[in-house]
Amino acid sequence: MSAAAYPPAPVAAAPLLAVEGISLSFGGVKAVTDISFAVRSGEICSLIGPNGAGKSSLLNVINGVYRPQQGRVVYDGVASMRITPRRAARRGIARTFQNVALFKGMSVLDNVLAGRNLHVRAGWFRQVLGLRAARDEADGHRRKAEEILAFLHIQAYRDTPVGKLPYGLQKRVELARALAAEPRLLLLDEPMAGMNLEEKMDMSCFILDINRDFGTTVVLIEHDLGVVMDISDHVVVLDYGRKIADGAPAEVRDNPDVIAAYIGSAH
Amino acid sequence: MLLLSETGQFSTRYADDRRVFRLRQARLGIIALLAFSYLVVPLWASDYWLSAILIPFLVLSLAGLGLNLLTGYAGQLSLGTAAFMAVGAFAAYNFQLRVEGLPFLASFLLGGLVAAAAGVVFGLPSLRIKGFYLIVSTLAAQFLVEWALTKFGWFSNFNPSGVITAPPLSVLGVDLSSPAGRYLLTLAVVTVLFVVAVRIVRSDLGRNWMAVRDMDTAAAVIGIPVARTKLLAFAIGAFYCGVAGSLWAFAYLGTVEPHGFDLNRSFQVLFIVIIGGLGSILGNFLGAAFIVLLPLLMSNLGGSLLGGVIDPGDTENLQKILFGVLIILFLIREPEGLASLWRGLRARARVWPLRD
Ligand SMILES: Nc1ncnc2c1ncn2[C@@H]1O[C@H](COP(=O)(O)OP(=O)(O)OP(=O)(O)O)[C@@H](O)[C@H]1O
Ligand SMILES: [Mg+2]
Numbered sequence: 001m002s003a004a005a006y007p008p009a010p011v012a013a014a015p016l017l018a019v020e021g022i023s024l025s026f027g028g029v030k031a032v033t034d035i036s037f038a039v040r041s042g043e044i045c046s047l048i049g050p051n052g053a054g055k056s057s058l059l060n061v062i063n064g065v066y067r068p069q070q071g072r073v074v075y076d077g078v079a080s081m082r083i084t085p086r087r088a089a090r091r092g093i094a095r096t097f098q099n100v101a102l103f104k105g106m107s108v109l110d111n112v113l114a115g116r117n118l119h120v121r122a123g124w125f126r127q128v129l130g131l132r133a134a135r136d137e138a139d140g141h142r143r144k145a146e147e148i149l150a151f152l153h154i155q156a157y158r159d160t161p162v163g164k165l166p167y168g169l170q171k172r173v174e175l176a177r178a179l180a181a182e183p184r185l186l187l188l189d190e191p192m193a194g195m196n197l198e199e200k201m202d203m204s205c206f207i208l209d210i211n212r213d214f215g216t217t218v219v220l221i222e223h224d225l226g227v228v229m230d231i232s233d234h235v236v237v238l239d240y241g242r243k244i245a246d247g248a249p250a251e252v253r254d255n256p257d258v259i260a261a262y263i264g265s266a267h
Numbered sequence: 268m269l270l271l272s273e274t275g276q277f278s279t280r281y282a283d284d285r286r287v288f289r290l291r292q293a294r295l296g297i298i299a300l301l302a303f304s305y306l307v308v309p310l311w312a313s314d315y316w317l318s319a320i321l322i323p324f325l326v327l328s329l330a331g332l333g334l335n336l337l338t339g340y341a342g343q344l345s346l347g348t349a350a351f352m353a354v355g356a357f358a359a360y361n362f363q364l365r366v367e368g369l370p371f372l373a374s375f376l377l378g379g380l381v382a383a384a385a386g387v388v389f390g391l392p393s394l395r396i397k398g399f400y401l402i403v404s405t406l407a408a409q410f411l412v413e414w415a416l417t418k419f420g421w422f423s424n425f426n427p428s429g430v431i432t433a434p435p436l437s438v439l440g441v442d443l444s445s446p447a448g449r450y451l452l453t454l455a456v457v458t459v460l461f462v463v464a465v466r467i468v469r470s471d472l473g474r475n476w477m478a479v480r481d482m483d484t485a486a487a488v489i490g491i492p493v494a495r496t497k498l499l500a501f502a503i504g505a506f507y508c509g510v511a512g513s514l515w516a517f518a519y520l521g522t523v524e525p526h527g528f529d530l531n532r533s534f535q536v537l538f539i540v541i542i543g544g545l546g547s548i549l550g551n552f553l554g555a556a557f558i559v560l561l562p563l564l565m566s567n568l569g570g571s572l573l574g575g576v577i578d579p580g581d582t583e584n585l586q587k588i589l590f591g592v593l594i595i596l597f598l599i600r601e602p603e604g605l606a607s608l609w610r611g612l613r614a615r616a617r618v619w620p621l622r623d
Binding site: 063065084085086088089090094095097101102103104105106110113114115117118120124127128130135138139142143177178181 | 280281282284285463466467470471472474475477478481482484485486487489490491492493499546
């Protein structure tokens, strides 16, 4: 994965996402304190930090799963105070979860097709009647889903119930479901957790491909610093709910606060 | 010879892959079954079998389907099935009574729609609560509906006993009040509604139902309108129960009365769905057959075996106990219901005589 062989997606100057002064607490627990950073359109931005630093909480604020006590999220130039997960999805934000959140009783294909629900035009009644337009549309969604399955090399598991797949493949299916929405911003919460080296390599390549081929902006949480330094354009470091560093991978790596945070913790 | 061989049967278009019966053998089988039910059964079966076994079997399958859409597919627990059946039956009756010349099928449809509206109202709590709490709130629906239908005479046209005789059935001028006629009408309605249900669960709506069932937070995150999806499940599930209620009253009992739709009925339909298999369309038929036929079998066997030894009152209680024990044993062995038993058999038949 040398930089020369892998030209990155063009990164625009304007931020697609800006997090401004976000604070979030659960009762007495301060998960996130006054955090601001910006993600430019087309970049891969990694959020790192020790366990409990508030990374997942921040991701949950960005797509409206949690509502912060303070601050706001500006996405695509629009500041929204009360974003809901569904509204975030409609505006092009897709995500995966730290603990795989698939629809366990459904097949891989159905999970991916469910990810396309925002693109479905024909109402259920027309689909039940089997009108020509509805059938053609269903073919289109199926074709798109098949493209994504092929892209992530999981066509063979198309009809397998996701609950029966090994963990590494479940992570991939969850990514497939997120991609099915054709998002502009992809939030990935530890997509490589619990994977071996080879699986991590595969997943890193998928993320780079998504970023380059579709121009999708990616915000990624990852503990493996090697991977982070390799694939990110931009790294934000959190510790105890606060931001301690923000910049290019090389800058962040040499930042004394970051070194202290990582040596001072279990990592 | 492989009976269920798939050799040479490829899906070359996505539409082929979406077919309900992808195998030629399965399609032939279903055509044979339909021909048998429509042509042979009405001629052959005795009046007793038609009116006391087959009609309730079909109607209960339909009610099971309604609950299965709501619970098995959309994951919303409900004990209000009989309430929705009652709303459907009484609404159909009142449309018949108050609209001159309204065809029966139209009043069944309207009864179903009124039940759907009731379903939405009693489904509103599902936007806030889940699981056990939702059961309690649908239970409230059950009691409220029964109470309202008994309390307000208008619903039963101020009939002092509250039990109304349903008018004799006819469709397009053809008299269907004979057992065979009532059976055929029920069968036709059930066939159409099952086909529609199969199409619904395979549509995007069905997929959204299952998504909400399996994980509603993830469903919201991928953009599924969770509230709307749940309420549609209540509406459509209650519609099915409502039509089943109308058939129960008009085609089976011949009377419309609130007490035929009590909590016991809700439980009966729940058992059908659990025994047949949650999240299965076929399971509703299997579960209903089990519930309708097992007591019959037991009373016949019990009558001949224990006839002289135990008095009839005790055999009836014994039957109930045995019935309960059988259900428990069955569910321990096959928690996913008869439908999963069937799937297992079919999977084995596909490769028979080889073993997988
Ligand atoms: N729903 C919640 N209720 C209460 N406390 C929470 C909740 N979610 C997170 N927290 C707390 O907020 C803090 C930050 O948690 P968060 O999950 O955001 O950390 P993280 O950086 O993602 O950690 P990890 O690397 O372990 O995933 C922790 O102290 C955690 O216990
Ligand atoms: Mg986390």
